[in-house]
Amino acid sequence: MPIKQSAGRIMTTNKFLNLYSHDFARVAVAIPKCRIADPAFNAAETIVLARQAEQQGAVLVAFPELGLSAYTCDDLFHQRALLDACEAALATVVEASATLSLAMIVGLPLRVGHQLFNCAVVIAGGRIQGIVPKSYLPNYGEFYEMRQFSPAENAAASQVELFGVSIPFGTGLLFEVSNLPLLKFHVEICEDVWVPIPPSSFAALAGASVLVNLSASNVVVGKAGYRHQLVAQQSARCLSAYLYTSAGKGESSTDLAWDGQGLIYENGELLAESERFLDDSHIIFADVDLERLSRERMRQTTFGQSVRRHAGEVARFETIRFELALPLDQALPLARSVERFPYVPADPKRRDERCTEVYNIQVQALVQRLSASKISKVVIGVSGGLDSTHALLVCAKAMDRLNLPRANILAYTMPGFATSDRTLLQARQLMQVVGATAAEIDIRPSCLQMLKDLGHPYAAGQDQFDITFENVQAGERTNHLFRLANFNNAIVIGTGDLSELALGWCTYGVGDHMSHYNVNASVPKTLISHLVRWVAETGAIGGQGSDVLLNVLSTEISPELVPGKAGAGSKPEQITENVIGPYELQDFNLYYILRYGFAPSKVAFLALSAWHDKTAGNWPNDAKVVRNQYDLAAIKRNLAIFLDRFFRTSQFKRSCVPNAPKVGSGGSLSPRGDWRAPSDSEATVWLDDLDNIPG
Structure with a gap:
């Protein structure tokens, strides 16, 4: 049943589950086997692969350079x-395209005037949309292209007559799918991307989000790796997707060999790569996030400055628009891998590198703060929970870097009315294994005094566990920490993390919100969990420290401010994730809303893509990590919690957070850095978008 949207759109279940509804585009790179100087055979292979691409839901498929003739025809x-046969083969491909709902880019030699050009032809809807000649002709080593072809700059006209139709011709052509407007692509050919300033650089500034390279590219030792570097860097610099296709089986082996390497990159990230040296025709696919590319260009303001600086080059581009019959009436799930834990790499090697780097950033920042302030001691509250554990580890490493004794870490655990025996024991053990100067302060007497001063029912023996009861304990802990810092000429180290700041799950002015310096403020909960695990697994603190850290990791997250039903020291009744939702899902929401500004409907689509299958996600070889699964209802429910807390109720806490180092490109919530927002905004537009999701 159609669901009415506030923006006037109708979104059915199938439309919500369709990648094109969320500004993705499925693109393909095809590597057909070929026959030298047999255009009819090559056209037939091209059409077969184009049909396969359409069946898989692709809207764009690229073929190799001079694919209709083969690259190695020489003289x-x-x-x-x-040449006549190549034009006839092209006519066959154009005719076949009339029944295909995608754009094809094929390569062939083409006569224009009295010259021969190495061309890429863009075909869609039974017609040629435009023709792009190769700009740079290699004439070194094994290449002799200037013997047969003219470079693009030799062209005398911007239109050519072909099959009785006038067709745009030149390197300044952009192609836009008008019913998917973020899909605007540019085509260059082989050597064009190997030069210092590729034509695609200016095309990106002119608005092309997808850059396509039709290449032949023979293989020699080391060339495959260099192609990766070349394509990755061009896609990253241009904030674009880059499709690279090359010739495979069938090209002449008289003096060369061919590996058929196809690549699809998005902003420096590899999305798909073909297997090399295959005997048969093959095709690779990737779902390119067009909105992500657009938002990166919007966010990176120097991109716009580059557009202005190169206005002359940008102005020469012409946009050719055409429609495609997008498959919007069917569910088309995202084929792209979406990691469940965007802050934590799935690959173990990359994960270890990430943990090493984040840990060192935190340590370096604290070392600088202590050195600059000429303070040699820190005060930290240790609860036996996850955040204070990691902050304590950072303090320990900072003292080592400063050649100061770890005894300069003045660590205090402060049991209150709801402190469990488990976390109290863990706090004591942590302070001991780290080598901090450990102390224990029972805050219950001072809390009772304040409750008595307030006239609170608990002071008279009534079990009233309200927000005042909770915050009196949190406030007493913080008051002690700041006064202890004054007394010992030290600074208070904050422990609150990025996830808590995003959700407002911190008490204003107390330890998880306020400190002299917070080492965890831009580290999300899911990453802190892995940082602690990483320290445990590397044995960085020695002795029995690893066992203590693993015990902390297996402890349910709780503020421990309301006593458990079994009495003092028992398991807490408060479980944080029962109130604000699972951190693993809320960190996912945070990443895509903070980093990219995606609409909630797209975030939900991505979450469903990541979390609907128990076999998907990060840490596949880690038996200690529970693999959860969330259906759309659970995703919407928890996303609603996130949106309301993030946009409506919590900004006033983030507007006055203490100094803290930014650790990752995923963003921070510092009002001096990544995030500036009013403290009294509404969440209405985000919640309305969420309501538009069917089901």
Whole structure:
């Protein structure tokens, strides 16, 4: 049943589950087997692969350079019979495209005037949309292209007559799918991307989000790796997707060999790569996030400055628009891998590198703060929970870096009315194994005094566990820490993390919100969990420290401010994730809303793609990590919690947070850094978008 949207759109279940509804585009790179100087055979292979691409839901498929003729024809390119056959093959492909709902880019030699050009032809809807000649012709090593072809700059006209139709011709062409407007692509050919300033650089500034390279590219030792570097860097610099296709089986082996390497990158990230040296035709697919690319360009303001600086080059581009029959009436799930834990790499090697780097950033920042302030001691509250554990580890490493004794860490655990025996024991053990100067302060007497001064019912023996009861304990702990810092000429180290700040799950002005310096403020809960695990697994604190850290990791997250039903020291009744939702899901929401500003409907679509399958996600070899699964109802429910807390109720806490180092490109919530927002905004537009999701 259609669901009415506030923006006037109708979103059915199928439409919500369709990747094109969320500004993704499925693109393909095809590597057909070929026959040298047999255009009819090559056209047939091209059409077969194009149909396969359409069946998989792709809207764009790229084929190799000179694919209709084969690249290795050499002086055969000057034979009229071959050139006539290439044009006939092109006509066959154009005719076949009339029944296909995608754009094709094929390569062939093309006569224009009295010159021969190495061309890429863009075909869609039974017609040629435009023709792009190769700009840079290699004439070194094994390449002799200037013997047969003219470079693009030699062209005398911007239109060519072909099959009785006038067609745009030149390197300044952009192609836009008008019913998917973020899909605007540019085509260059092989050597064009190997030069210092590729034509695609200016095309990106002119608005192309997808850059396509039709290449032949013979293989020699080391070349495959260099192609990766080249394509990755071009896609990253241009904030674009980059499709690279090259010739495979069938090209001449007289002097060369061919590996058929196809690549699809998005902003420096590899999305798909073909297997090399295959005997058969093959095709690779990737779902490109067009909105992500657009938002990166919007966020990175120097991109716009580059557009202005190169206005002359940008102005020469012409946009050719055409529609495609997008498959919007069917569920088309995202084929792209979406990691459940965007802050924590799935690959173990990359995960270890990430943990090493984040840990060192935190340590370096604290070392600088202590050195600059000429203070040699820190005060930290240790609860036996996750955040204070990691902050304590950072303090220990900072003291080592400063050649100061770890005894300069003045660590205090302060049991209150709801402190469990488990966390109290863990706090004591942590302070001991780290080598801090450990102390224990029972805050219950001072809390009772304040409750008595307030006239609170608990002071008279009534079990009233309200917000005042909770915050009196949190406030007493913080008051002690700041006064202890004054007394010992030290600074208070904050422990609150990025996830808590995002959700407002911190008490204003107390330890998880306020400190002299907070080492955890831009580290999300899921990453802190892995940082602690990483320290445990590397044995960085020695002795029995690893066992203590693993015990902390297996402890349910709780503020421990309301006594358990079994009495003092028992398991707490308060479980944080029962109130604000699972951190693993809320960190996912935080990443895509903070980093990219995606609409809630898209975040939900991504979450469903990541979390609907128990076999998906990070840490596949880690038996200690529970693999959860969330259906759309659970995703919407928890996303609603996030949106309301993030946009409506919590900004006033983030507007006055203490100094803290930013650790990752995923963003921080410092009002001096990544996030500036009013403290009295509404969450209405985000919640309305969430309500538009069917089901």
